[in-house]
Amino acid sequence: MSPTSTNGTTANGAQKPTTGNEMLEAAHQARSKAISTLPDETFDWRITLEGKVIAITGANRGIGLGIAEVCLANSATKVYSLDLLEPTEEFNALSKRFNGRLAYIQTDVTQDASIQNAVDKIVEESGAIHGMVANAGMTKHQPALEFDRAQMDKLFNLNFFGVFSCCTIAAKKFIELGIKGSIVCTASKVGDGPNRAAPSAPYGGTKAAVRNIAKTLAMEWSKYGIRVNSISPGFVKTAMTYYVETAPDWDLKMQYYGGMPRLALPQELGGAYVYLLSDTASYTSGIDIPISGVVGAW
Numbered sequence: 001m002s003p004t005s006t007n008g009t010t011a012n013g014a015q016k017p018t019t020g021n022e023m024l025e026a027a028h029q030a031r032s033k034a035i036s037t038l039p040d041e042t043f044d045w046r047i048t049l050e051g052k053v054i055a056i057t058g059a060n061r062g063i064g065l066g067i068a069e070v071c072l073a074n075s076a077t078k079v080y081s082l083d084l085l086e087p088t089e090e091f092n093a094l095s096k097r098f099n100g101r102l103a104y105i106q107t108d109v110t111q112d113a114s115i116q117n118a119v120d121k122i123v124e125e126s127g128a129i130h131g132m133v134a135n136a137g138m139t140k141h142q143p144a145l146e147f148d149r150a151q152m153d154k155l156f157n158l159n160f161f162g163v164f165s166c167c168t169i170a171a172k173k174f175i176e177l178g179i180k181g182s183i184v185c186t187a188s189k190v191g192d193g194p195n196r197a198a199p200s201a202p203y204g205g206t207k208a209a210v211r212n213i214a215k216t217l218a219m220e221w222s223k224y225g226i227r228v229n230s231i232s233p234g235f236v237k238t239a240m241t242y243y244v245e246t247a248p249d250w251d252l253k254m255q256y257y258g259g260m261p262r263l264a265l266p267q268e269l270g271g272a273y274v275y276l277l278s279d280t281a282s283y284t285s286g287i288d289i290p291i292s293g294v295v296g297a298w
């Protein structure tokens with residue numbers, strides 16, 4: 001297939017090069033946008049988000065809100081929640097505690113125009129964007145034989161296409177602004193195996209896909225100084241897992257799962273996100289960090 005055979009344009013709409021000279025010129029321009037991945041000589045090696053503007057999708061509650069709290073506690077200049085729902089009471093209380101450094105932009109991550117609008121608004125308001133946490137997601141627990149196509153489309157639209165779009169839209173903005181941005185995707189421990197507490201094969205598939213693309217995007221975008229990683233939580237205490245502790249055999253299950261016999265607090269994941277979003281992680285890209293208290297030892 002020739003390089004112009006798909007639609008004859010590049011990702012930013014420019015005409016694709018056809019002749020040898022045009023290709024050389026395009027390669028030269030791509031290299032001239034490359035950014036050194038080395039830290040600045042004056043970098044002080046603290047793990048901090050000082051000066052950073054971070055977007056987190058689905059941060060009005062649950063894991064996203066927990067990540068936001070830990071980012072703010074580690075000096076993030078501003079954290080934006082890009083969420084579909086109106087802010088929760090918990091969200092408003094946290095925003096108040098951090099003097100408005102936590103803000104909300106109504107966003108539907110299944111719609112590219114909505115993500116683009118949110119990213120543009122952040123840059124307009126705060127002058128930059130340094131981090132994108134593609135976190136919004138949903139699950140559906142039922143046996144594989146009962147899933148229909150519409151249910152799977154819904155899961156993949158949010159958990160996979162939504163994440164992919166957040167990554168690419170943020171990356172284009174980082175490149176435009178010449179910022180060494182960091183992207184962290186929320187995957188899941190069930191991205192590499194079954195959830196023994198409740199069957200959810202398509203959900204596991206979306207999370208495996210997220211882990212996979214994070215590695216490839218990390219490879220493709222390192223020349224722009226952009227890092228991409230994923231984090232795979234185990235059981236975390238949120239609306240998504242309300243059912244887990246209500247199971248009559250929960251204590252027995254925990255005994256067999258091994259590890260820490262409890263669910264994680266959303267904030268207990270935050271330190272890993274802060275690290276990956278910080279400049280201290282300048283050589284950390286294309287990895288997945290599993291955080292599951294050794295529960296369900298794999």
Ligand SMILES: NC(=O)c1ccc[n+]([C@@H]2O[C@H](COP(=O)([O-])OP(=O)(O)OC[C@H]3O[C@@H](n4cnc5c(N)ncnc54)[C@H](O)[C@@H]3O)[C@@H](O)[C@H]2O)c1
Binds near residue numbers: 085135137158241
């Ligand atoms: N809770 C767990 O045990 C667990 C474990 C592993 C991975 N995860 C993953 O962590 C992420 C967060 O899960 P959670 O437990 O906090 O869930 P949650 O349901 O508590 O929160 C999800 C948030 O995403 C928002 N959202 C939903 N659709 C959206 C859309 N189209 N656009 C923007 N925002 C949207 C919701 O409004 C909500 O605020 C998900 O990707 C989930 O798959 C959760």
